[in-house]
Amino acid sequence: MTNPSGSGPLRSMLYVPGDKPRAIEKARALNADAVILDLEDAVAPEHKAQARENVRSALLAGGWRVPVLVRVNGLGTPWEHDDREMALLSGASGLVLPKVEDACAAHELSLGRPLWAMIETPLGVLNAPAIAAVPGVAGLLVGANDLARALRTRPQAHEQSQRLPLLYALSAVVLAARAHGKLPLDAVFNDVRDPAGFASECEQGRALGFAGKTVIHPDQIAPANAAFGVTAEQAQQACALLEVWEAGRAEGRSVVTHGGALVEGMHADEAREMLTLWEAGQDQPAE
Ligand SMILES: CC(C)(COP(=O)(O)OP(=O)(O)OC[C@H]1O[C@@H](n2cnc3c(N)ncnc32)[C@H](O)[C@@H]1OP(=O)(O)O)[C@@H](O)C(=O)NCCC(=O)NCCSC(=O)C[C@H](O)C(=O)O
Numbered sequence: 646m647t648n649p650s651g652s653g654p655l656r657s658m659l660y661v662p663g664d665k666p667r668a669i670e671k672a673r674a675l676n677a678d679a680v681i682l683d684l685e686d687a688v689a690p691e692h693k694a695q696a697r698e699n700v701r702s703a704l705l706a707g708g709w710r711v712p713v714l715v716r717v718n719g720l721g722t723p724w725e726h727d728d729r730e731m732a733l734l735s736g737a738s739g740l741v742l743p744k745v746e747d748a749c750a751a752h753e754l755s756l757g758r759p760l761w762a763m764i765e766t767p768l769g770v771l772n773a774p775a776i777a778a779v780p781g782v783a784g785l786l787v788g789a790n791d792l793a794r795a796l797r798t799r800p801q802a803h804e805q806s807q808r809l810p811l812l813y814a815l816s817a818v819v820l821a822a823r824a825h826g827k828l829p830l831d832a833v834f835n836d837v838r839d840p841a842g843f844a845s846e847c848e849q850g851r852a853l854g855f856a857g858k859t860v861i862h863p864d865q866i867a868p869a870n871a872a873f874g875v876t877a878e879q880a881q882q883a884c885a886l887l888e889v890w891e892a893g894r895a896e897g898r899s900v901v902t903h904g905g906a907l908v909e910g911m912h913a914d915e916a917r918e919m920l921t922l923w924e925a926g927q928d929q930p931a932e
């Protein structure tokens with residue numbers, strides 16, 4: 646799925662701690678489809694002010710190839726006002742607001758810049774449809790660490806069943822976002838030294854309907870881009886399906902078969918969407 650604040654895909658969104666200037670500089674050359682400069686949970690209270698200045702400098706310096714969002718501290722914290730002002734005045738592509746629990750919070754921060762609402766509390770999940778409906782909200786990001794903590798679930802204890810304790814919430818976020826034409830982005834995978842686990846979680850996220858994945862380490866970018874992107878083979882299959890579909894339509898048919906399987910209008914739409922994503926992916930630098 647493509648990015649509402651730009652034209653590219655949003656297969657991967659990389660969190661970068663605002664208090665790590667080296668990581669911020671490194672992020673410029675990485676192939677994530679968007680970068681989130683984080684002022685919230687990755688930054689200790691005593692480093693908040695310095696992190697805000699680092700992020701301000703990085704934004705004002707410019708030269709970013711992809712949208713750069715700022716995750717501000719939450720409403721009601723001592724830092725939220727200064728974070729928000731800095732992000733808006735320094736040219737951030739959008740804001741990420743943590744722990745959004747209702748539509749009012751999203752309205753409050755909807756200031757003409759795309760807003761990405763994090764759903765990471767039980768109330769946030771229950772109110773996700775109203776939050777997604779706020780016009781300035783571009784998408785919903787799942788915060789599975791905070792959510793698991795708040796729900797007292799243990800997703801890791803269910804490795805074989807793949808996030809079973811969170812499945813209801815994950816699907817609720819996808820449903821809410823999709824119902825309002827917004828983008829759902831899957832949660833981070835904490836173990837940066839477990840590529841197999843990460844790939845498997847990406848596959849699950851894609852199957853659930855997420856448009857992409859939030860990531861925390863450079864090594865997670867390429868696998869996320871692959872999992873949420875379109876392969877050359879898939880693009881070829883989409884072209885072949887569309888050929889069969891168009892030929893059927895020219896004969897006045899609205900149902901055809903391709904490789905023995907039913908093809909209707911929604912399958913043709915899906916194939917067109919895949920080709921759009923494929924073409925957008927071709928504009929990105931090679932992995
Ligand atoms: C997870 C990490 C702490 C791992 O750090 P470390 O072991 O030091 O990583 P490496 O030594 O493998 O790093 C290799 C090089 O890559 C750079 N690097 C690492 N991470 C990033 C990054 N995110 N962006 C850019 N560059 C990065 C290092 O600087 C090394 O470079 P070099 O020095 O040139 O060799 C660490 O990866 C990290 O801090 N990740 C981000 C953590 C974060 O942002 N957390 C907050 C967002 S997630 C969240 O809050 C969850 C959500 O809210 C929820 O509730 O679930």
Ligand SMILES: [Mg+2]
Nearest residue numbers: 686765788791
């Ligand atoms: Mg969180």
